[in-house]
Amino acid sequence: MSKYSDAELYANYQDILDLVKRKDLTMADEIYKIPVSEYADRGIWEREVKLVRRTPMMLGFSCDLPEPGSYWAMTRVGVPLLLTRLKTGEVRLFINACRHRGVKVANEGQGKQPRFTCLYHAWTYGLDGSLLALPENRIFGDVDKCDYGLIELAVEERAGIIWGVLTPGVALDLDDFLGEELDAMLRKEGFERFHSVELVELPAANWKITYEGNGESYHFASLHAKSFASFTYPNILHNTKLGKHSLNMTPVVGIEKCDPSSRADLERFVQRSYMLFPGTVCSFASDTAFGERDSKSEVVSRIFMNHVLPGDSPETSITISRTLVSAPFVGTPIEEETRIWARSSHETVRLEDYPVVQSAQDTVHSGGQDYFTFGRNEIALHHFHDALHEALKDEALDA
Incomplete structure (x- = not known):
């Protein structure tokens, strides 16, 4: 389990349960528009590549x-x-x-x-x-x-994570990059206890179009009805801004029956998803994902991570998609369920998300619209684009 205190987990549970009861989520004040040209302009893309290489x-x-x-x-x-x-x-x-x-x-x-x-x-x-x-x-x-x-x-x-910068001579200042609050949160997750299950590299469309699907669950009901939406409630999300980054918390199906006195239940029924600037999403998935576990069994924490990186052109990207678990699993009773969960998670992205993402990419140069529009319910994506626009002002990217 994580190093979060019982009180912290209970507070998260209360926040999410309140949203479930009201069928609500954290929302922006108004809709948000991004010119489609920002997804096609090679000059903007070149600055984004430099930014990614200079960012932790x-x-x-x-x-x-x-x-x-x-x-x-x-x-x-x-x-x-x-x-x-x-x-x-x-x-x-x-x-x-x-x-x-x-x-x-x-x-x-x-x-x-x-x-x-x-x-x-x-x-x-x-x-x-x-x-x-x-x-x-x-x-x-x-x-x-x-x-x-x-x-x-x-x-x-x-704290179990290896960070690096891809440009020679550029310093790595994690304290500044993460900020005190996010740094404390990541330390509490106990990344040092995790074991790798699977890593796959998935080619996809423009890196921003691809990444945006990781920041909202609005599409779950229509696109993931038999996959992610089978164990999480779509379009119910609690968002917290953390500097350039953000934290999304989502409810797992069955949260209404959660025993708040059980730490295992508090971990199991609230999923935490860290959106780490610029293109990484690291989600702590419920151990009920793509299957059911005995409610009295010990929680085996799961990480599903998608690291979306610019490809060789504005039209392409590569996603480093990973699954990890908090307990040794090879040769144990949980190996089969662990591998089923990992395979199902990666295949959902590859077979459900990325064809749709490519469909959006195919229209970028069509003149079909001037803007992509993000709803009030897609608040994490508002924050992502605001942070990206601000970071792209860095004069070091002109060199």
Whole structure:
């Protein structure tokens, strides 16, 4: 379970139950419009890509680097990355490019090894990014190994989450980025206890069109009637602004029968979903999702995360979609239900959300409308676009 106090969980439950009884939600004062051109303009998109690369990004969790010598090579927003854990337990982040001629020193994926050797000319690097050796250095020429380590990027592991910045020389200030309130909330979630179930990469439409579906449940009744709407109440949502970010809380079907004296019930019947600027949504899903559990059973916390990133053009994006659980599950009685939940969550996004998202993308250049309109009930998306517009004013993006 989370580290939230019983009183905090009860207060969340009371807020959500009140909305359920009134069939209500947190609403904006008025509707909100965004020019469709903002989804198509290449100049705006290029600034957005720079912004994403300069903004702290949730790259992974502590479980992704389970022991010293662990590594994870990945590509995010066109930047090849190498994440490592040193013998000291410290996490480091580098651009995955040999300093000789730029070939990746590690193939994409996760594993464990003490060093990385470039396949092209066998330059070898340590977990700390230092250049350890190069063959035939006598005839290669005068090279100071200290000047040829892998290019390092800012990274910090905090409360079970690994954050990084994708632009060399840009500092990582998590205190400023998260703010005191959100930082405290994330610490209470206990991310360090989670185990990865599945990670899939899903190609989709423009990153903003794609991300917007994560910020409202207005579409659940029509699009997800047999999936997400089978265990959550559509269009009932409690939204809290947290600087650039926000927290959405939604009720799980059956909340009216919740036993408020039971911590397990308080965790089970209120879902928390953090919208982390600019494009990550990290949701704590009920353990009743896509199935039922004994109400007296211990709660196994579940994370369903979608990390939406700009693709190679304004018309494309990549979603890093992940599922995690708070207990070891392989070879246990909960393995089957865990894998069913994970598969169902990813498949719902791929088969239900993303065809619709692509349909919207197909109309962007049609001239069919000048604006996309967001209702008062889609308040989290108002906040997302306000925060994005404000961030895009940063003069550093002009460089």
